[in-house]
Amino acid sequence: MFGFSRPQATAFAVMLAAIIVAPFVLYPVFLMKVLCFALFACAFNLLIGYVGLLSFGHAAYFGMGGYAAGYAAKAWGWSPELAILFGTLAGGLLGTVFGWIAIRRQGIYFAMITLALGQMAYFFCLQAPFTGGEDGIQQIPRGNLFGVFSMQSDMAMYALVAVIFLFGFLLVHRIVHSPFGQILKAIRENEPRATSLGYRTDSYKLVAFIISCALAGLAGGTKSLVFGIATLTDVHNAMSGEVVLMTLLGGLGTIFGPVMGALISTSMENYLAQAGAWVTVIQGVIFVTCVIAFRKGVLGVLAEKLKITL
Amino acid sequence: MKLSRRTLLGTAAAATLPATARAQAASIKIGVLTDLSGPYQDLAGTLAVASAQMAVDEFAAKGFKVEVISADHQNKPDVGASIARQWCDQGGVDLITEVANSGVSLAVAGVAKEKNKAYLPCGPATSDLTGTACTPNTIHWVYDTYMLARSTGGAMAKAGGDTWFFITADYAFGHALTRDTTGFIEAAGGKVLGGVKTPFPGTTDFSSYLVQAQASGAKVIGLANAGSDTVNCIKQAKEFGIKQKLGGLLVFLTDVHALGLDICQGLLLTESFYWDLNDGTRKFSERLKARAPSKRPTMVQAGTYSAVLHYLKTVNAMGAAEAKKDGVVTINHMKAMPTEDDCFGKGTIRTDGRKLHPSYLFEVKKPSESKYAWDYYKLIATTPADQAFRPLAEGNCPFIKA
Numbered sequence: 001m002f003g004f005s006r007p008q009a010t011a012f013a014v015m016l017a018a019i020i021v022a023p024f025v026l027y028p029v030f031l032m033k034v035l036c037f038a039l040f041a042c043a044f045n046l047l048i049g050y051v052g053l054l055s056f057g058h059a060a061y062f063g064m065g066g067y068a069a070g071y072a073a074k075a076w077g078w079s080p081e082l083a084i085l086f087g088t089l090a091g092g093l094l095g096t097v098f099g100w101i102a103i104r105r106q107g108i109y110f111a112m113i114t115l116a117l118g119q120m121a122y123f124f125c126l127q128a129p130f131t132g133g134e135d136g137i138q139q140i141p142r143g144n145l146f147g148v149f150s151m152q153s154d155m156a157m158y159a160l161v162a163v164i165f166l167f168g169f170l171l172v173h174r175i176v177h178s179p180f181g182q183i184l185k186a187i188r189e190n191e192p193r194a195t196s197l198g199y200r201t202d203s204y205k206l207v208a209f210i211i212s213c214a215l216a217g218l219a220g221g222t223k224s225l226v227f228g229i230a231t232l233t234d235v236h237n238a239m240s241g242e243v244v245l246m247t248l249l250g251g252l253g254t255i256f257g258p259v260m261g262a263l264i265s266t267s268m269e270n271y272l273a274q275a276g277a278w279v280t281v282i283q284g285v286i287f288v289t290c291v292i293a294f295r296k297g298v299l300g301v302l303a304e305k306l307k308i309t310l
Numbered sequence: 311m312k313l314s315r316r317t318l319l320g321t322a323a324a325a326t327l328p329a330t331a332r333a334q335a336a337s338i339k340i341g342v343l344t345d346l347s348g349p350y351q352d353l354a355g356t357l358a359v360a361s362a363q364m365a366v367d368e369f370a371a372k373g374f375k376v377e378v379i380s381a382d383h384q385n386k387p388d389v390g391a392s393i394a395r396q397w398c399d400q401g402g403v404d405l406i407t408e409v410a411n412s413g414v415s416l417a418v419a420g421v422a423k424e425k426n427k428a429y430l431p432c433g434p435a436t437s438d439l440t441g442t443a444c445t446p447n448t449i450h451w452v453y454d455t456y457m458l459a460r461s462t463g464g465a466m467a468k469a470g471g472d473t474w475f476f477i478t479a480d481y482a483f484g485h486a487l488t489r490d491t492t493g494f495i496e497a498a499g500g501k502v503l504g505g506v507k508t509p510f511p512g513t514t515d516f517s518s519y520l521v522q523a524q525a526s527g528a529k530v531i532g533l534a535n536a537g538s539d540t541v542n543c544i545k546q547a548k549e550f551g552i553k554q555k556l557g558g559l560l561v562f563l564t565d566v567h568a569l570g571l572d573i574c575q576g577l578l579l580t581e582s583f584y585w586d587l588n589d590g591t592r593k594f595s596e597r598l599k600a601r602a603p604s605k606r607p608t609m610v611q612a613g614t615y616s617a618v619l620h621y622l623k624t625v626n627a628m629g630a631a632e633a634k635k636d637g638v639v640t641i642n643h644m645k646a647m648p649t650e651d652d653c654f655g656k657g658t659i660r661t662d663g664r665k666l667h668p669s670y671l672f673e674v675k676k677p678s679e680s681k682y683a684w685d686y687y688k689l690i691a692t693t694p695a696d697q698a699f700r701p702l703a704e705g706n707c708p709f710i711k712a
Contacts, residue, residue: 029395126481126510133482135413135436136387138443139420154399223388229417231387269389279347279382 041258043215057118063235065217091217136231251297
């Protein structure tokens with residue numbers, strides 16, 4: 001199903017089992033955070049891992065999705081599924097505009113344009129009246145799913161987040177293994193060649209960019225409903241950096257890598273919070289170690305050792 | 311001794327007994343959520359945690375145990391909110407206090423309300439905590455933007471500084487400070503001659519704005535910004551030899567300490583606590599010295615002590631088991647009881663959760679006037695407790711109207 005190879009199917013089964021068992025062992029709110037970031041990292045990985053486009057402003061779509069969903073849920077009283085859908089649309093729409101501008105250049109220029117546009121989005125969010133400036137949108141209600149099921153309990157919300165994550169994850173996997181995905185990979189390997197074969201590479205890149213941004217918006221919208229808050233942290237370029245780190249840490253261009261990376265990064269932020277001023281130092285040491293010891297990311301190295309693709 | 315199954319069971323039972331007995335005696339857990347690694351670590355940070363611990367040690371509660379835990383909110387509202395959530399869900403925390411950072415404090419207010427815990431913010435400035443975002447679980451302890459604007463603007467205008475020019479950080483916080491302060495200056499018969507907005511964040515060079523302020527001829531240059539922006543403004547004003555008075559709207563003792571008297575002299579600022587203000591504050595600071603010999607407390611750190619002490623008095627009066635059960639009931643008890651401690655003297659708490667005490671307008675001393683370490687401020691004006699804060703009716707606190 002979905003074009004999984006044998007090892008991938010096993011890994012997927014393990015992940016699925018972990019998602020089902022984990023909330024009974026670990027703290028559900030923490031797990032929801034992991035899943036939101038995992039989805040965000042998967043969306044980012046679709047671009048850098050499979051199209052070879054390094055977007056340095058992905059926080060813009062993540063954060064804008066969060067603001068849109070949060071605003072819809074709080075000010076207009078929309079139910080969670082509509083609010084999250086609205087967040088996805090907002091991410092996708094912003095991605096269409098920014099992507100349309102950015103894909104005209106390649107390599108470092110592409111990265112710089114996305115960074116600049118991302119910063120523009122940040123300053124827009126700082127000033128725009130609906131975002132609440134530096135205080136963010138606070139106390140966003142989780143509401144009732146389809147107007148019926150209350151999402152107040154963490155377990156109910158967890159189930160929703162898990163479903164959203166699995167949907168996003170399988171969508172990315174499906175895209176990567178579709179004929180469309182093959183063309184994306186061809187563009188990554190040799191863009192002039194893909195052009196010479198008759199593909200309009202710009203259109204393919206733009207579509208991939210929009211999908212990635214919409215998924216980032218989906219992740220951001222979900223996160224804002226989980227925590228009841230949408231803030232500047234999510235649009236700040238530090239967040240763009242964080243998602244790059246997550247993807248690198250887990251393994252660039254592997255389908256499970258970003259999930260692993262998000263798990264490691266979020267766990268560090270969560271469990272090291274007690275360590276006070278040492279948090280940043282410890283994080284730095286771990287990142288340096290990972291970059292030196294696992295060049296291809298944790299799962300990238302593992303896959304290489306076992307001679308499989310993950 | 312031979313170990314039979316029966317003796318083993320007996321010992322095991324004996325060993326578990328005191329453990330369960332201990333668990334039954336209600337214990338109170340206080341979470342100090344603060345900035346341990348960022349820009350507010352000096353004015354709050356570890357010394358705020360130490361102050362909370364000192365309140366616990368001095369109170370020496372009878373009949374219940376008290377434990378203090380702390381964490382770093384990293385100045386991110388989502389990190390702060392998730393720590394608070396985890397503390398309430400898993401850590402058994404009954405009181406969350408400190409929380410220096412307005413964005414984080416508003417996020418935690420929502421969590422405290424949802425989980426029905428007591429919440430005593432000391433470090434945040436936003437007056438929304440007793441305004442549109444107020445909840446029956448919150449008591450805002452030390453200061454707020456209204457108090458700062460009223461004292462620095464109103465009291466200053468009365469004391470002769472009646473023409474102003476504002477350097478405003480261009481975001482909601484800066485705008486609010488400028489608007490409020492302007493209101494008080496004009497009410498006191500003063501005039502605002504002009505102002506300039508500086509991009510936020512990222513402005514490091516304030517020279518052109520300062521020259522503009524100098525040219526305006528205003529007696530006071532109001533700094534409607536915070537943190538490194540304020541510090542840069544003060545430094546550069548000194549470098550340009552600007553003779554006008556600087557009115558800092560959010561400056562703490564630790565900022566003055568970091569900059570030095572040579573640069574800060576003549577700066578006007580408002581605080582609700584100064585360690586060398588009276589016998590009570592000196593006694594408190596002397597006791598705190600045992601925990602941090604080289605430092606003196608800011609109003610945020612003193613506030614954390616004061617808030618925790620009043621909470622413990624309340625818990626003692628109503629019983630720990632009762633206090634653990636319901637955050638709103640505990641907060642209502644706290645509001646009903648008058649406050650008294652070395653730091654802020656006698657005070658009261660209003661129904662909307664505003665702790666009331668006087669605010670003080672200080673001027674930073676010249677280096678020649680400073681006689682001993684940390685001798686930094688001289689008192690210019692005092693605003694009494696009943697006038698220092700925003701009147702209840704103007705706050706639009708939702709649960710007061712209802």
